[in-house]
Amino acid sequence: MVRPKKIPQRMCVGCGVMKEKKAMTRVxxxxxxxxxxxxxxxxxxxxxxxxxxxxCLLKATKAKRLEKALRQPISADIYDTLKTQLGTLS
Structure with missing residues (x-):
């Protein structure tokens, strides 16, 4: 009997939904x-x-969830860069 391959799951810091790791972006x-x-x-x-x-980036920005997850304060220009890069990835 063949076992199905395990698909790694990760939680979005913005919306809190568990999804496949490949369907998300890592900061x-x-x-x-x-x-x-x-x-x-x-x-x-x-x-x-x-x-x-x-x-999701907007929710993570407002609640400072990304800062809590990375354990570092994040400046506004980094959020702007993330917004433009996420726009090109999606």
Whole structure:
């Protein structure tokens, strides 16, 4: 009997919905303290996942959920960069 392959699940910090890891984008805080979007999902550092939706980023921004998940204050220009990069990914 063949077991079905396990699909990794992650929770969106914006809406709180569990989805497949490949259907989300990873935001990572690198060991140097830099906040980036990680399209590969393999960069080292502390990560948080967001749906490919502008509304999830807006919810995460308003409630400061991304800052809590990454354990670092995030400046407004980084949020603007995330918004433009999420717009190109979706």
């Amino acid at each position: 990572v805080r690198t060991p140097e303290g830099e906040v980036l979007i990680d399209p590969t999902g393999k960069k080292s550092g502390r990560g948080a996942y967001l749906c490919l939706d502008q509304e």
